[in-house]
Amino acid sequence: MSIRGPRLEFAVGAFLLLALATLLVLALASTNGKFSMRGDTYPLKARFSSIGQLRASGPVKIGGVTVGSVADIQLDPVKYDSIVTLAIDDKFKDLPADTTAGVFTSGLLGEAYIGLQPGGDPEVLKPGDEIAFTQPAVDLLQLAGKYMFGAGAPKPADDTATTDPSTESTP
Amino acid sequence: MKALASFIRATGQAGLFTLAVLRASLPTRDFLAELTREIYKIGGRSLPIIAVGGAFVGLSVILLGYRALDTYGASNQVSAMLGLGLYRELAPVLTALLFIGRAGSSIAAELGLMRATDQITALGLMAIDPVAKVVAPRFWAAVICVPLLTAFFISFAILASWFEAVHVIGLDDGTFWQVMRDAVDFRHDFLSAFIKAGVFGAIAALVAAYVGFHSEPTIEGTSVATTRAVVNASLLVLMFNFVLSALMFR
Numbered sequence: 001m002s003i004r005g006p007r008l009e010f011a012v013g014a015f016l017l018l019a020l021a022t023l024l025v026l027a028l029a030s031t032n033g034k035f036s037m038r039g040d041t042y043p044l045k046a047r048f049s050s051i052g053q054l055r056a057s058g059p060v061k062i063g064g065v066t067v068g069s070v071a072d073i074q075l076d077p078v079k080y081d082s083i084v085t086l087a088i089d090d091k092f093k094d095l096p097a098d099t100t101a102g103v104f105t106s107g108l109l110g111e112a113y114i115g116l117q118p119g120g121d122p123e124v125l126k127p128g129d130e131i132a133f134t135q136p137a138v139d140l141l142q143l144a145g146k147y148m149f150g151a152g153a154p155k156p157a158d159d160t161a162t163t164d165p166s167t168e169s170t171p
Numbered sequence: 172m173k174a175l176a177s178f179i180r181a182t183g184q185a186g187l188f189t190l191a192v193l194r195a196s197l198p199t200r201d202f203l204a205e206l207t208r209e210i211y212k213i214g215g216r217s218l219p220i221i222a223v224g225g226a227f228v229g230l231s232v233i234l235l236g237y238r239a240l241d242t243y244g245a246s247n248q249v250s251a252m253l254g255l256g257l258y259r260e261l262a263p264v265l266t267a268l269l270f271i272g273r274a275g276s277s278i279a280a281e282l283g284l285m286r287a288t289d290q291i292t293a294l295g296l297m298a299i300d301p302v303a304k305v306v307a308p309r310f311w312a313a314v315i316c317v318p319l320l321t322a323f324f325i326s327f328a329i330l331a332s333w334f335e336a337v338h339v340i341g342l343d344d345g346t347f348w349q350v351m352r353d354a355v356d357f358r359h360d361f362l363s364a365f366i367k368a369g370v371f372g373a374i375a376a377l378v379a380a381y382v383g384f385h386s387e388p389t390i391e392g393t394s395v396a397t398t399r400a401v402v403n404a405s406l407l408v409l410m411f412n413f414v415l416s417a418l419m420f421r
Contacts, residue, residue, distance in 0.1 A: 012207050015215040019319035022326050023365075029348070030254055030329060031357040 041068060041087035042127035046101040046114070051082045052137025054103050054112040060086050062116045067092045070114060086114060097123035102135035112137065188302075188381050192310050195303035205308035213274035213309070214316030221320045222327045224269050225262070229328030232256055233335045246340075250347045251354035253332050257325050258360040259420060264412050266321045267371035270313070271404045275379040278309050279400035282383025283393035291384070306384060310376045317372030318365040325364070363419045370415065371408050378404040 027033075051073065060068040068088035076083055088095070098119030105112050116131075125131065196202070236249040236256075282305065285291050294301040329351075336342045355361060379400040386396035 008211055009207060011215055012211045015210065015218070016319070019322055022322045023319070026322055026326055026329075027357065027361060030325075030351050031355045031361045032352055034357045 040090040041071075042090060042093070043071065044086045044088055044095075044125060044127070044129060044131060046084050046086065046131040046134050047076070047079075047081045048084060048101075048103060048134050048136045049081055050136040050139070051084060051103050052112050052139060053105070054084070054114065054137065058111060058113055060088065060114045060116060062092070062118065067116070084114065094124040096121040097125055097129075098133065099125060099131055100133040100135065101131045103137035105137075105140075108140075184385075185377075185381055188384070189377055191302050192306050192377065192380070195300055196307045196311060197303070202303070202308060205304070206312055209308045209312035210316060213270075213277070213312055214320065217270060217273045217316070217320055218323060220269055220273055221266060221324050224265060225324035225327035226331035228261060228265060228324075229253065229257070229330070229332035230335050232261070232328070233332040233340070237336070237340060247342055247346045248350055249336060249342065250332075250351040253329070254351040254355040255360060257328055258355055258364040260412065260416065262321050262325045262328065263317075263364050263367040263371055264408065266324045266368060267317060267375055267408045268405055270317055270320060270372070271375045271379070271401055271408065274313070274316075275375045275400050275404050276397050278376065278379040279383035279386075280393060280397045282306070282380060283386040283396040286384065286386050287388045287390060287393055289388070302384075306380045309380060310373065313372040313376035314369055315372075317375065318368040321364060321368040359420070363415075367412065367415050367419075370411060374407050374411060375404045378407060 027035075054070065054073070056070050056073055058070045059066045060070065068086055070084060071087040072085040074083045074085075075081075086101075095116065096119045098121040100117045100119065102115050102117070103112055104115045232253050233249060236252040237246050240246045240249055240252065282291075285305065291301045291305070294304055333347060336347055337344050382396045382399045382403065383393075386392040
């Protein structure tokens, strides 16, 4: 190498600083900016008779804004419901106790997410509470099939599959 | 049976070499001076190839992604594919492969020639640990440089593909950036990319230094060492990439 001494140090310093600046710009401009290592969240549970295409780490949204993620999905071995654990951002504590949860799909083919609809109850949901009012995923293909082929004589089995099977209804 | 025994012995030798390199890495004044020189030689001088390589990879990912996503009318999602593809797989792997071609080969050739001209033996005779003097600075320079070069690779790839997508194909500028920001998670994608890059840098430098350091002390031995460094390091990087991806992204 032809250069050495102070000029070498200058070149290396410029390289390192440029690289760190690039890292910073990339982190700010091209990522979602969730820098905190351990995002402070609290858990909520919700039961669904069907979760459709929902997967763990899917988003939880209120009015289209992401407020948390799906932490875990388990099947209740007794009732055969899916128990979905939500990790909600600590910023959104004090969700009303009559908040409803539903499994929706963004767009026609997009990812599944959980949409929360806060109610007006002065009581709030505490960490670990279960959301009482839920709405299962709607299977578009099943629905379309029902309207196309099953409108005249709905079979009882199909009927229960597509009308809301959860005993609670949204207020 | 004999082949198996020699394979196990070679693995053990490589492991012991790695240990020796780590043990010899003391931040003395001499070490830091060597480290600075190596960062310049294998990091700074690799910038042009990384920049050009990154730009062209970004361009072709946009072409491919646009063609594939347009089928579903989702061509404005192409920057999500670009961002995730770059951070998760393409940028660390391709940077490491370019780095191996550019710097790994030169490390192996340098050490091979030092072996052939008995310089390594001479250092030992002067009671200077050749691993500490020659190998450790190159190892740490690679561990530092490959993640930084990956950052350059990604930024040039994103810049070039932004130009292609927005100014040539005609996608919306705001959508391009917002879709990428929504798709790339800081912790899962951004940090994993640079952890991967650091591991690949270590692999590249260790393999190159190992085969160079242990090459036959002849001219032919040096050329064999150079070839072997590039082949073995590239294969190891590709294999480790799969293992790390499987662990990180499931």
